[in-house]
Amino acid sequence: MATDTVTTPQPGAKPRPDLAGAEWLSSSQGAGDVQIAFVGGCIAMRDGRHPEGPALIFTPAEWEAFVLGARDGEFDLT
Template sequence: MAETEEQIKARKERERDELYALDISDAEWQSAPGTEEHEERVEIAYLPGGAVAMRSSLDHDTVLRYTEAEWRAFVLGARDGEFDLESAPGKGGAAAE
């Protein structure tokens, strides 16, 4: 039996609450190779259940967390060019300059 829209919303809210309740104080943060310690860069940490946490190297207090499904959708979208600034005229960034 398929989930109703209300059930899906409730499940996603539970997943988000559980994800943000995780203690990630011992997480191993990784960033792209070739970046200097003093440079701002995106850092990610792999969490239990395939989830991922993401933060800026200059702001360790603001951490975004994604379920495995959310992270997979983001990575696949990035690979497909969904976030390329050149393909999004008028939406800010380099393409709007």
């Protein structure tokens, strides 16, 4: 289980949760290319095909805005 350790690298910077030991979840839709983890009050998202790569970190408000935008087609590439 992941710890709830969160560090802030410098004043005004977004908190960065400790992702070591995070429990990553894959989508039941698609090929599991995107994984998320709930850690330290934040939501982390990474490329499941390259789990050693970087992760995007969202606050709960940012995550909600992202999900609502995706549902509304805001990010469609058509």
